[in-house]
Amino acid sequence: MLQVSIYRYNPETDQQPYMEDFEFDTQGRDLMVLDVLEQLKARDSSVTYRRSCREGVCGSDGVNINGKNGLACITPLSATVRKNKLVIRPLPGLPVVRDLVVDMSMFYAQYEKIQPFLQNNTPAPAIERLQTPEDRAKLDGLYECILCACCSSSCPSFWWNPDRFVGPAGLLQAYRFLADSRDTATDERLSRLDDPFSVFRCHGIQNCVNVCPKGLNPTRAIGHIRTMLLTRAT
Amino acid sequence: MDMVTAVTSLGRNGLADWLIQRVTGVILLAYFLFIAWAIAGGVDYPSWKALFEQTWVKVFSLMALLSLAAHAWIGLWAVLTDYLTERLMGSTGNFLRITSQLVIALGIFIYVVLGVQILWGY
Ligand code: SF4
Ligand code: SF4
Numbered sequence A: 001m002l003q004v005s006i007y008r009y010n011p012e013t014d015q016q017p018y019m020e021d022f023e024f025d026t027q028g029r030d031l032m033v034l035d036v037l038e039q040l041k042a043r044d045s046s047v048t049y050r051r052s053c054r055e056g057v058c059g060s061d062g063v064n065i066n067g068k069n070g071l072a073c074i075t076p077l078s079a080t081v082r083k084n085k086l087v088i089r090p091l092p093g094l095p096v097v098r099d100l101v102v103d104m105s106m107f108y109a110q111y112e113k114i115q116p117f118l119q120n121n122t123p124a125p126a127i128e129r130l131q132t133p134e135d136r137a138k139l140d141g142l143y144e145c146i147l148c149a150c151c152s153s154s155c156p157s158f159w160w161n162p163d164r165f166v167g168p169a170g171l172l173q174a175y176r177f178l179a180d181s182r183d184t185a186t187d188e189r190l191s192r193l194d195d196p197f198s199v200f201r202c203h204g205i206q207n208c209v210n211v212c213p214k215g216l217n218p219t220r221a222i223g224h225i226r227t228m229l230l231t232r233a234t
Numbered sequence B: 001m002d003m004v005t006a007v008t009s010l011g012r013n014g015l016a017d018w019l020i021q022r023v024t025g026v027i028l029l030a031y032f033l034f035i036a037w038a039i040a041g042g043v044d045y046p047s048w049k050a051l052f053e054q055t056w057v058k059v060f061s062l063m064a065l066l067s068l069a070a071h072a073w074i075g076l077w078a079v080l081t082d083y084l085t086e087r088l089m090g091s092t093g094n095f096l097r098i099t100s101q102l103v104i105a106l107g108i109f110i111y112v113v114l115g116v117q118i119l120w121g122y
Helices: A033-043 A106-113 A133-137 A156-160 A167-178 A184-192 A209-212 A218-233 B013-042 B045-053 B055-083 B091-121
Strands: A002-008 A019-022 A062-065 A067-073 A085-087 A096-098
Touching: A002 A033, A019 A033, A033 A085, A067 A209, A106 A167, A133 A184, A156 A167, A156 B055, A167 A184, A167 A218, A184 A218, A209 A218, B013 B055, B045 B055, B055 B091
Parallel strands: A002 A085
Antiparallel strands: A002 A019, A062 A067, A062 A085
8 A cells, every 4th residue: 555645725624734745546556646635626626736738748747756846747756755654745835825736826927027028120021030050059968957946946945046047947047048049139138147046046056957847957057047147247 | 027137236137146056056165175184284373374474365354254154145135035035924024134144144244354354453
């Protein structure tokens, strides 16, 4: 029997959060963590979490699984269960709405801050803005982010300053637009990042790289932004 | 959205602080290696005194002294603005942070003044 322990908190009825234990029979199958949650919800419908696509595309079921952030839908039990225990908590550092559901407002506010859309002040061409295959390749490893927040909510700098440090997810997207040959707002974008918090609260401990379910590398993108700031200033 | 401002940060912008932190780090490393090398060669009072009577050693020491001051301010400033904040503790956070900054600034000031006096005063 798999020992499952789930963080429970309903602000309407609970004084404080608690861990609830369940026994779970996998019947020898290597299920995904989300499958376990689904079956527990069938048993107790009050168990609350977010999910949508169930295949690692939508980014809505980011949770903390045995101490490591990840997507419940693409984390097989075999990859995380040790000593027969599965502990599921909400993503750290964000306010809990209920059980495993966190309030992502602060995370989205940082994303909004980096203006995640193409800006180009030259006249629009008749059909589309072209880009060479080489320039397009520069966006690989950046555009794939699904905004699951696994990275930012595993970053200590983001825990302490979620209102001032953009965080790994936001910075990866900031670089995605800085690196885009069709974007002409590079200088303004850099100016908005050149304070002691937005970029420079990153101390390079790479928790973000360690957890990203899409295998992306925010630390490297942050390094590129720093280099761009440095080149611009010197 | 506005840029995050920080009047108490040393360089007033992130890049300057970051660069100062790196450069002072290198100077400090070089200085401590130099001191370690001097000590490893064996020291007694006359040789130590002779070492510090050379102008370049004084200048190097002064550089290390100022580097340490800047390095410490930037590092501690980052720690204080992580843990002693209004977000975490309300106005207590602001009070504790500003008080700590004053104490640290005073400490660093005394340290620099004493250091300069020791280096150039005798
Ligand atoms: S490398 Fe930077 S952004 Fe990533 S977890 Fe560490 S401090 Fe956070
Ligand atoms: S960088 Fe990775 S971990 Fe971070 S939000 Fe994007 S997909 Fe999720």
